Amino acid sequence: AQSVTQLDSHVSVSEGTPVLLRCNYSSSYSPSLFWYVQHPNKGLQLLLKYTSAATLVKGINGFEAEFKKSETSFHLTKPSAHMSDAAEYFCVVSSSNDYKLSFGAGTTVTVRA
């Protein structure tokens, strides 16, 4: 069994300040972890993924995430938010034994000018 918990349903930041989106997961098998972003009326786009290589993963648009096995966490960060980062973000887990994906409930990010 696998599951994902996104700890914040909504995050509001000022432009130019750091963004932190928190994600905890549970998985019976070695997980692959992903962060996807969804802009309004669009499909999801992959930001980054962790697949048991380096624990610090760099993605597109300046985002990065750190896999911490001891804390079962995969938090997403960006040092400086841009207006275009306003969107919904999903943390996703895939276990090594099947092709099912489990999605977190999503975190909506708003960026204040």
Added chain:
Amino acid sequence: KAGVTQTPRYLIKTRGQQVTLSCSPISGHRSVSWYQQTPGQGLQFLFEYFSETQRNKGNFPGRFSGRQFSNSRSEMNVSTLELGDSALYLCASSFGRARNEKLFFGSGTQLSVL
């Protein structure tokens, strides 16, 4: 290279009807997966097809079914529609060779059941 194409973009149906949604994957991709997105339940996995075979299935009733054709295009069917089936239905494609591949999503079909 064309992205994942879903048709139609919007659908309005009434309770008890049935509906078919279509998904054309990126050229060369052999895996197509489907997801239901609602404000209350979030994103939920429906099923995944690879080379015309259903490889995995989520926890949805039998009214939800799908298939994949030899050109990798996929269709999803929902029979005996219920009000709760109103949702954004997303499909995604990938090469399908590994469990941790990047998925490419379409923009979805917004289904409204009245």
